[in-house]
Amino acid sequence: MDLRVAVAGLGPMGRGIARVFAVAGAAVTVVDVDAATTARGHAQLREEEDVPVSVAASVAAAVRDADLFIEAIVERFEAKRSLLAEVRATVRAAGNDKLVVATNTSSLSIGELGVAYGDPSRVVGMHFFNPPAKMRLVEVIRGARTDPEVVALAREWVAALGKTAVLCADSPNFIVNRVCRPLYYESQLLVTQGMAPPVVDAAVRGALGHRMGPLELLDFTGLHTHLGSSETALREFGDPRYRPIPLTRRLVRAGTTGRAAGQGYYDYAAGKPRDAQASVLRTSQQSEVDVRVYRAVGCTPRDVAAVTGLARQGRVVVDSSDGGWVEHLPAGVGWIRLHGGFAEVVADEVAGIEPAHDAVDALGATSVPVLALPGLVVDRLAHTMANEALTLVEEATATAEDVDLALRLGMNHPIGPLEYLTRTGPAEVLAGLRGMATHFGDPRYRPAPLLVRQAAGSRR
Ligand SMILES: NC(=O)c1ccc[n+]([C@@H]2O[C@H](COP(=O)([O-])OP(=O)(O)OC[C@H]3O[C@@H](n4cnc5c(N)ncnc54)[C@H](O)[C@@H]3O)[C@@H](O)[C@H]2O)c1
Structure with missing residues (x-):
């Protein structure tokens, strides 16, 4: 790579970015305000990769002849x-x-940084993921006045690093962190509503194939960091759906901000989140029981009548996540939600619902017990994420292809939220969201106008 790159800031991000450019053959110069950090960072870079990286005595010396300047300093405007x-x-x-000026900011406006620079046409966002050496994704953010040629160069350089660029408009939280808003909010709300963190995480990993459950991930990133981006989203969008969860504030104020603090949603002195999650899973036992599964997207009077009729003939379970069943599930009927070989099994003493283990055994599924809450765990998280992803597409923040690519590479999700939407069908996702909106009465579940149109289109 024939490129002269100057990197400012030798925290974990700046160091990682300098390293990936140096490994790709660029001539890299680094600079940090803190002399000790500079010396330590430089030594670490040499040790890790043994690639030549020069240290500049000043910012001026670093950028004088550079083609690309990347700032990865503290996140303060x-x-x-x-x-x-x-x-x-x-x-x-x-x-x-x-000179192209790139910023690795996670939350500041590229347009505003462009104005601060004095020439917005030269400033672009290059948002690397942590750790830059491992993560293949880079969000390239174009400010409203960024020169298209500058954007094209940024994308070319990302490709030359062997990484994948996704293009994003200058919008708070960019793509990955924005689409994951509901994943984080809903998982924390579930805890507020009585679900244990290991159950939420086990359900998400088991049904959606995420490598880390959302609460384990929040603990890993730090609840204070999450709270900061929630506050940014709420302030910038002015939409109450982005308001932080009170429980998050309480945990942050108490200093229990996650793994680094020793305690967050999990207590790290007591053990690993994985062990806690494994303990709430139930593997199916051999069973010969004859069970009828009634699949229902909603809970209409017709569904209830059909289930009541079937229950007279033998054992029946409803496969649904619609919140209407909490009030209308006929006595003696089980309630589950099947996701391939994984099942959420409603076990809710307060609502008088016994777990239908016999049905899950007959189906041969691994299961986790959940409370009778609208959307249960999995549909609630997956549908709200798909809705958020579609909102990004609707407002032209990113294309559907880039949104899916970003979530697969940035979060290791096995499929993107929009592919999930296509597979599930917009009508079903819309029905799910409307059910949650009705039962919770919260604007968090307001469907994107584009989803309503897609669902209508799929029905015509
Ligand atoms: N940590 C992450 O997971 C992550 C991921 C993506 C993007 N980011 C963004 O990347 C940037 C850096 O993140 P980090 O976690 O490495 O930060 P950090 O705060 O750990 O490190 C910042 C470094 O910048 C140095 N610095 C401060 N002012 C400077 C100046 N004027 N000139 C040169 N150096 C200066 C500091 O001495 C420090 O070494 C931030 O904008 C952050 O939002 C972070």
Whole structure:
């Protein structure tokens, strides 16, 4: 890669970014305000990869002849603003008008940083994921005034690193963190509503194939970081669906911010989240019971009458996540939600619903017990994520292809949220969201207008 790159900030991100460019053959210069960090970062870079990286004494020295400047300094607008002003002054003095200025910011506006730089056409977002050496995804963010040629160069460089770029408009939380908003909110709300964290995480891993459950992931990232991006989303979009969960604030205020703090949704002194999740799973036993499974997307009077009729003839279970069943499930009928070989089994003493283990045994599924809450766990999380993903497409923040690619590469999800939407069908996802909206009465479940149109289109 024939490129001169200057990287400012030698925290974990700056160091990782410098490393991937150096490994790809670029001439890399690094600079950090803190002399000790610079020395340590430089030594680490040499040790890790033994690739040549130079240290500059000043920002001016680093950017004078560079093709690309990437800032990965602290996430504070004022710090970034003064750094960018310094870069701009050097570029002007040195006549280096080819310089592309990239920012690795997770939450600040690319347009605003462009104005801070003094030439928004040269500023682009290059949002690497942690750790940059391992993660293949880079979100390339175009500010409203970024030159298309600058965007094209950023994408080319990402490809030359052997990574995949997805293109995103300058919108809060970009793609991955935005689509995951509901995943985080809903999993925490489930805890507020009485579900144990290991159950939520086991359901998500078992049914959706995520490598980490959402609460384990929140603990890993740090609840304070999550709370920060929730506050950004709420402030920037002004939409109550993004409001933080009170429980998150309580945990953050108490200093129980996750794994690094020793406690968050899990207590790390007591054991690993994986062990806690394994303990709530139930493997099916051999069974000869004859069970009829009644699959219902909703809970209409016709569904209830059909189930009541079937129950007179033998053992029957409803396969549904519609919240209407909490009030209308006939006595003696079981309630499950099947996802291939994995089942959520409603076990709710308060609502008087016994777990239908016999049915799950007959179906040969691994299961987890859940409370009788609208959407249960899996559909609630998957449908709200698909809705958020579709909102991004509707507002032209990103294309459907890029949204799916971003979630697969950035989160290791086996399928993207829009592919999930296509497989499940927009009508079913819409019905699920409307059920949640009715039963919870919260704007979090408001369907995207595009989803309503898609569902109508699929019916015509
Ligand atoms: N940590 C993540 O998971 C992650 C992921 C994607 C993006 N980001 C973003 O990347 C950036 C850096 O993240 P991090 O976690 O490595 O940060 P960090 O706070 O750990 O490190 C920042 C470094 O920048 C240095 N610095 C501060 N002001 C400077 C200046 N004016 N010039 C040069 N160096 C300066 C600091 O001394 C420190 O070494 C932030 O914008 C962050 O939002 C972080």
